[in-house]
Amino acid sequence: MKLSLLARACCSSMSPVSLRKYSQNQVSQHRRPMISSQIKPQIPLFLRPPIYSLTFSDLQKWQNWAKTLASSVGSSFQDFDHGPDSTLLRRELNWLMEDAIEDYSTTSRPGGCESRQKVKVRVDLEELYGLWKQRIEERRPFQYLVGCEHWRDLVLSVQEGVLIPRPETEMIVDLVCELVVENDWFKQGLWADLGTGSGALAIAIGRVLGDYGRVIATDLSPVSAMVASYNVQRYELQDKVVIKQGSWFEPLKNVEGQLVGLVSNPPYIPSDHICGLQAEVSKHEPRLALDGGLNGLDDLVHLCYRASSMLLCVGSLSSATTITNGEEQCQFLVNYMKSDLGGNFCYVKIVSDFAGIPRFVTDSPRAENHNTVKDGALKTIDHFLTLL
Numbered sequence: 421m422k423l424s425l426l427a428r429a430c431c432s433s434m435s436p437v438s439l440r441k442y443s444q445n446q447v448s449q450h451r452r453p454m455i456s457s458q459i460k461p462q463i464p465l466f467l468r469p470p471i472y473s474l475t476f477s478d479l480q481k482w483q484n485w486a487k488t489l490a491s492s493v494g495s496s497f498q499d500f501d502h503g504p505d506s507t508l509l510r511r512e513l514n515w516l517m518e519d520a521i522e523d524y525s526t527t528s529r530p531g532g533c534e535s536r537q538k539v540k541v542r543v544d545l546e547e548l549y550g551l552w553k554q555r556i557e558e559r560r561p562f563q564y565l566v567g568c569e570h571w572r573d574l575v576l577s578v579q580e581g582v583l584i585p586r587p588e589t590e591m592i593v594d595l596v597c598e599l600v601v602e603n604d605w606f607k608q609g610l611w612a613d614l615g616t617g618s619g620a621l622a623i624a625i626g627r628v629l630g631d632y633g634r635v636i637a638t639d640l641s642p643v644s645a646m647v648a649s650y651n652v653q654r655y656e657l658q659d660k661v662v663i664k665q666g667s668w669f670e671p672l673k674n675v676e677g678q679l680v681g682l683v684s685n686p687p688y689i690p691s692d693h694i695c696g697l698q699a700e701v702s703k704h705e706p707r708l709a710l711d712g713g714l715n716g717l718d719d720l721v722h723l724c725y726r727a728s729s730m731l732l733c734v735g736s737l738s739s740a741t742t743i744t745n746g747e748e749q750c751q752f753l754v755n756y757m758k759s760d761l762g763g764n765f766c767y768v769k770i771v772s773d774f775a776g777i778p779r780f781v782t783d784s785p786r787a788e789n790h791n792t793v794k795d796g797a798l799k800t801i802d803h804f805l806t807l808l
């Protein structure tokens with residue numbers, strides 16, 4: 421299993437270590453979405469106004485304390501559950517300071533500040549101590565501390581209740597780009613991103629589509645739908661990307677059979693494996709985003725089964741891409757799509773991620789088929805704007 425939590429393109433990996441077992445009760449409780457009308461998007465730390473001021477010596481005292489705490493971890497987290505070691509934690513500490521201090525370059529330069537000089541920061545001193553304690557003592561993910569994750573060329577807002585987007589998912593956008601640059605059909609059509617989380621895939625795909633291309637993204641989690649909408653607004657893509665809260669295809673009823681492509685990174689971790697993941701993931705990331713049922717395939721199978729009825733020209737001119745937990749799940753899905761859903765998917769293949777691990781199952785038409793766009797189908801594209 422490979423679901424790792426990586427910070428600013430720097431890895432802290434994890435793998436399954438069976439430590440504790442979740443009771444069935446806990447599983448079902450975690451799969452239930454959190455519903456609250458009070459939820460608000462958390463503004464990423466680097467975007468908050470620098471309204472606090474500290475003396476440079478207080479800042480240094482905090483930094484030394486935080487460094488010592490990070491160093492005390494050594495390789496203990498890594499040995500226990502493949503969590504971050506002190507080298508990575510010290511790097512995160514620098515990133516935290518970069519985001520929290522208005523003029524980080526001056527304060528980080530040797531001799532850049534005098535001890536009584538005031539430094540403008542975006543959180544007060546007490547919160548700085550609190551945040552770093554949460555990072556080390558509670559293993560709260562760094563991305564939740566600073567409220568964002570760097571992903572491709574985006575900086576996405578994230579918070580508790582929303583999956584932190586992973587680097588391996590970035591490649592789905594490359595797969596879509598390949599189709600989009602080759603053919604206007606994909607560039608100007610309607611795409612779906614199912615289980616959008618922070619909106620990462622929907623936003624990245626929205627940015628590569630043409631003037632008429634659109635993305636509808638769904639998520640069952642109200643927090644994810646809210647954060648994804650916030651990210652869409654931050655990137656000023658409201659005209660291109662629509663976020664809908666609801667289960668998988670349910671919010672897409674009025675565009676059934678009209679998608680040119682769909683992508684999804686659904687939950688795919690077998691339920692029993694979750695408690696063995698690194699604490700940042702198992703204790704803090706939403707169960708709803710991770711738990712794929714007994715063998716991790718529940719949502720993957722459902723999505724593949726329903727995908728064909730949602731796509732415009734199944735098997736000839738439409739594209740479906742989904743991310744999996746590795747070779748075993750890929751192979752299962754390919755067999756399922758070819759034999760049980762035979763006829764609906766004509767170009768099913770497995771694509772490996774950057775590490776060479778079979779990761780994606782795609783059904784994308786070959787380039788030579790791209791020009792056989794059907795008239796009736798193209799007419800539908802004219803209506804996307806009204807449908808959204």
Ligand SMILES: C[S@@+](CC[C@H](N)C(=O)[O-])C[C@H]1O[C@@H](n2cnc3c(N)ncnc32)[C@H](O)[C@@H]1O
Pocket residue numbers: 583584585586589614615616617618619620621638639640641644666667668684685686687688708709710
């Ligand atoms: C592995 S996360 C992927 C998030 C995001 N696409 C990414 O790659 O960063 C799976 C997402 O599916 C959502 N999800 C789980 N069950 C769902 C359902 N029945 N309908 C829609 N979304 C669901 C979760 O809330 C979570 O955001």
